[in-house]
Amino acid sequence: EAGVTQFPSHSVIEKGQTVTLRCDPISGHDNLYWYRRVMGKEIKFLLHFVKESKQDESGMPNNRFLAERTGGTYSTLKVQPAELEDSGVYFCASSPVRVFYTEAFFGQGTRLTVV
Protein backbone atom coordinates (compact mmCIF):
# COMPACT_ATOMS: atom_id res chain seq x y z
CA GLU A 1 0.00 0.00 0.00
CA ALA A 2 1.35 3.43 -0.90
CA GLY A 3 2.19 5.79 1.92
CA VAL A 4 1.54 9.50 2.14
CA THR A 5 3.02 11.18 -0.91
CA GLN A 6 3.93 14.82 -1.27
CA PHE A 7 4.80 16.78 -4.40
CA PRO A 8 7.16 18.37 -5.12
CA SER A 9 9.93 17.27 -2.80
CA HIS A 10 11.71 20.59 -3.28
CA SER A 11 10.61 23.96 -4.61
CA VAL A 12 12.58 27.16 -5.00
CA ILE A 13 10.56 30.24 -5.91
CA GLU A 14 11.02 33.96 -5.86
CA LYS A 15 9.30 36.21 -3.40
CA GLY A 16 5.92 37.21 -4.74
CA GLN A 17 5.39 34.07 -6.79
CA THR A 18 2.79 31.41 -6.17
CA VAL A 19 3.49 27.83 -5.18
CA THR A 20 1.13 24.89 -4.79
CA LEU A 21 2.04 21.91 -2.70
CA ARG A 22 0.19 18.65 -3.02
CA CYS A 23 -0.44 15.80 -0.60
CA ASP A 24 -1.87 12.40 -1.47
CA PRO A 25 -2.92 10.66 1.73
CA ILE A 26 -3.14 6.95 2.27
CA SER A 27 -6.27 5.63 0.60
CA GLY A 28 -9.21 5.58 2.97
CA HIS A 29 -7.71 8.05 5.43
CA ASP A 30 -10.28 10.75 6.06
CA ASN A 31 -8.04 12.76 8.38
CA LEU A 32 -5.46 14.90 6.63
CA TYR A 33 -3.13 17.32 8.42
CA TRP A 34 -0.69 19.93 7.23
CA TYR A 35 2.31 20.94 9.34
CA ARG A 36 5.25 23.22 8.73
CA ARG A 37 8.76 23.37 10.11
CA VAL A 38 10.69 26.58 9.79
CA MET A 39 14.44 25.99 10.09
CA GLY A 40 15.52 25.48 13.68
CA LYS A 41 12.03 25.69 15.08
CA GLU A 42 9.24 23.36 16.05
CA ILE A 43 7.02 21.60 13.58
CA LYS A 44 3.84 23.65 13.72
CA PHE A 45 0.32 22.55 12.95
CA LEU A 46 -1.36 24.39 10.07
CA LEU A 47 -4.73 22.73 9.53
CA HIS A 48 -6.78 19.57 9.67
CA PHE A 49 -9.26 18.19 7.16
CA VAL A 50 -11.83 15.52 7.80
CA LYS A 51 -12.72 14.39 4.32
CA GLU A 52 -13.23 17.63 2.41
CA SER A 53 -14.16 19.74 5.44
CA LYS A 54 -11.74 21.92 7.36
CA GLN A 55 -11.95 20.71 10.94
CA ASP A 56 -9.35 23.07 12.35
CA GLU A 57 -7.45 25.77 10.54
CA SER A 58 -6.20 27.61 13.59
CA GLY A 59 -2.57 27.19 12.58
CA MET A 60 -2.79 28.86 9.19
CA PRO A 61 -0.45 31.86 9.43
CA ASN A 62 -2.37 34.31 7.23
CA ASN A 63 -4.64 34.63 4.24
CA ARG A 64 -1.81 34.05 1.79
CA PHE A 65 -2.23 30.36 2.53
CA LEU A 66 -5.12 28.45 1.01
CA ALA A 67 -5.72 24.76 1.57
CA GLU A 68 -8.22 22.64 -0.28
CA ARG A 69 -9.22 19.02 -0.31
CA THR A 70 -11.66 18.54 -3.12
CA GLY A 71 -13.58 15.29 -2.97
CA GLY A 72 -11.90 14.34 0.26
CA THR A 73 -8.92 12.75 -1.47
CA TYR A 74 -5.72 14.66 -2.15
CA SER A 75 -5.08 18.10 -0.72
CA THR A 76 -3.30 21.17 -2.00
CA LEU A 77 -1.74 24.01 -0.08
CA LYS A 78 -1.25 27.17 -2.08
CA VAL A 79 0.90 30.07 -0.98
CA GLN A 80 0.17 33.30 -2.84
CA PRO A 81 2.15 35.50 -2.85
CA ALA A 82 5.07 33.77 -1.22
CA GLU A 83 7.22 35.65 1.29
CA LEU A 84 10.71 34.88 2.56
CA GLU A 85 9.38 33.72 5.93
CA ASP A 86 7.34 31.01 4.23
CA SER A 87 10.49 29.01 3.64
CA GLY A 88 10.53 25.71 5.46
CA VAL A 89 9.51 22.10 5.20
CA TYR A 90 5.82 21.40 4.79
CA PHE A 91 4.62 18.04 6.03
CA CYS A 92 1.39 16.26 5.38
CA ALA A 93 0.01 13.45 7.50
CA SER A 94 -3.05 11.27 7.26
CA SER A 95 -4.95 8.86 9.47
CA PRO A 96 -8.27 7.04 9.50
CA VAL A 97 -11.08 8.50 11.57
CA ARG A 98 -11.51 6.41 14.70
CA VAL A 99 -13.12 6.78 18.10
CA PHE A 100 -9.90 6.01 19.91
CA TYR A 101 -6.25 6.35 19.11
CA THR A 102 -5.03 6.06 15.55
CA GLU A 103 -1.53 6.63 14.24
CA ALA A 104 -0.83 9.48 11.85
CA PHE A 105 1.37 8.62 8.86
CA PHE A 106 3.60 11.31 7.43
CA GLY A 107 4.84 12.14 3.98
CA GLN A 108 8.46 12.99 3.30
CA GLY A 109 7.73 16.70 3.24
CA THR A 110 8.14 19.47 0.69
CA ARG A 111 11.10 21.77 1.21
CA LEU A 112 10.08 25.24 0.12
CA THR A 113 12.69 27.93 -0.35
CA VAL A 114 11.59 31.47 -1.10
CA VAL A 115 14.38 33.72 -2.40
Added chain:
Amino acid sequence: AQTVTQSQPEMSVQEAETVTLSCTYDTSESDYYLFWYKQPPSRQMILVIRQEAYKQQNATENRFSVNFQKAAKSFSLKISDSQLGDAAMYFCAYRRAGANSKLTFGKGITLSVRP
Protein backbone atom coordinates in the same frame (compact mmCIF):
# COMPACT_ATOMS: atom_id res chain seq x y z
CA ALA B 1 -1.74 25.72 25.38
CA GLN B 2 0.40 22.66 25.24
CA THR B 3 4.13 22.99 24.67
CA VAL B 4 6.89 20.47 24.05
CA THR B 5 10.52 21.30 24.80
CA GLN B 6 13.59 19.57 23.48
CA SER B 7 16.52 21.54 24.81
CA GLN B 8 19.34 19.55 23.23
CA PRO B 9 19.77 20.39 19.52
CA GLU B 10 22.33 17.68 18.84
CA MET B 11 23.70 14.51 20.36
CA SER B 12 26.21 11.94 19.34
CA VAL B 13 26.59 8.31 20.36
CA GLN B 14 29.08 5.58 19.66
CA GLU B 15 27.73 2.60 17.78
CA ALA B 16 26.50 -0.11 20.17
CA GLU B 17 26.27 2.34 23.07
CA THR B 18 23.17 3.73 24.74
CA VAL B 19 21.87 7.27 24.38
CA THR B 20 19.02 9.15 26.03
CA LEU B 21 17.14 11.98 24.37
CA SER B 22 15.31 14.39 26.66
CA CYS B 23 11.88 15.93 26.31
CA THR B 24 9.63 17.88 28.63
CA TYR B 25 6.12 19.06 28.01
CA ASP B 26 3.45 21.19 29.56
CA THR B 27 -0.27 20.55 29.55
CA SER B 28 -3.28 20.96 31.78
CA GLU B 29 -4.90 17.85 30.33
CA SER B 30 -4.93 14.59 32.28
CA ASP B 31 -5.40 12.26 29.34
CA TYR B 32 -3.03 12.48 26.41
CA TYR B 33 -0.45 10.67 24.31
CA LEU B 34 3.25 11.25 23.92
CA PHE B 35 5.34 10.21 20.94
CA TRP B 36 8.83 10.02 19.61
CA TYR B 37 9.13 10.36 15.84
CA LYS B 38 12.24 9.72 13.77
CA GLN B 39 13.05 11.46 10.51
CA PRO B 40 16.08 10.11 8.62
CA PRO B 41 17.66 12.52 6.12
CA SER B 42 15.37 13.16 3.14
CA ARG B 43 12.92 10.51 4.26
CA GLN B 44 9.53 10.54 5.85
CA MET B 45 8.94 10.82 9.53
CA ILE B 46 8.02 7.57 11.23
CA LEU B 47 6.66 6.76 14.65
CA VAL B 48 9.22 5.22 16.97
CA ILE B 49 7.24 4.80 20.15
CA ARG B 50 4.04 5.92 21.83
CA GLN B 51 3.06 6.35 25.48
CA GLU B 52 -0.47 6.74 26.81
CA ALA B 53 -0.56 9.08 29.80
CA TYR B 54 -2.91 6.84 31.77
CA LYS B 55 -0.43 3.97 31.64
CA GLN B 56 2.16 3.87 34.39
CA GLN B 57 4.30 1.31 32.63
CA ASN B 58 6.92 2.76 30.32
CA ALA B 59 6.55 1.84 26.65
CA THR B 60 9.18 -0.32 25.00
CA GLU B 61 9.75 -1.19 21.35
CA ASN B 62 12.77 -3.42 20.84
CA ARG B 63 15.86 -1.22 21.41
CA PHE B 64 13.75 1.87 22.12
CA SER B 65 12.24 2.60 25.50
CA VAL B 66 10.90 5.64 27.28
CA ASN B 67 11.13 7.03 30.78
CA PHE B 68 7.76 8.66 31.36
CA GLN B 69 7.52 10.79 34.47
CA LYS B 70 3.99 12.19 34.47
CA ALA B 71 4.31 14.37 37.55
CA ALA B 72 7.51 15.91 36.26
CA LYS B 73 6.10 16.10 32.71
CA SER B 74 9.17 14.44 31.36
CA PHE B 75 9.36 11.94 28.51
CA SER B 76 12.84 10.77 27.52
CA LEU B 77 13.77 8.24 24.85
CA LYS B 78 16.48 5.67 25.45
CA ILE B 79 18.09 3.97 22.47
CA SER B 80 20.07 0.89 23.40
CA ASP B 81 22.73 -0.78 21.26
CA SER B 82 22.77 2.20 18.89
CA GLN B 83 23.08 1.41 15.21
CA LEU B 84 24.21 3.53 12.26
CA GLY B 85 20.65 3.50 10.99
CA ASP B 86 19.50 5.30 14.12
CA ALA B 87 21.13 8.49 12.89
CA ALA B 88 18.26 10.89 12.27
CA MET B 89 16.33 13.81 13.60
CA TYR B 90 14.11 12.83 16.54
CA PHE B 91 10.99 14.76 17.46
CA CYS B 92 9.10 14.51 20.69
CA ALA B 93 5.38 15.15 20.28
CA TYR B 94 2.22 15.47 22.34
CA ARG B 95 -1.39 14.88 21.48
CA ARG B 96 -4.40 15.23 23.73
CA ALA B 97 -6.74 12.29 23.99
CA GLY B 98 -9.23 11.93 21.18
CA ALA B 99 -8.54 10.01 18.02
CA ASN B 100 -8.28 12.89 15.62
CA SER B 101 -6.50 15.66 17.45
CA LYS B 102 -3.38 17.40 16.16
CA LEU B 103 0.21 16.87 17.24
CA THR B 104 2.33 19.42 19.08
CA PHE B 105 6.04 18.94 18.42
CA GLY B 106 9.32 19.93 19.99
CA LYS B 107 12.16 21.43 17.97
CA GLY B 108 13.80 18.09 17.41
CA ILE B 109 17.25 16.74 18.10
CA THR B 110 19.79 15.57 15.57
CA LEU B 111 21.35 12.29 16.59
CA SER B 112 24.55 11.16 14.99
CA VAL B 113 26.01 7.68 15.44
CA ARG B 114 29.78 7.23 15.33
CA PRO B 115 31.06 3.94 13.85
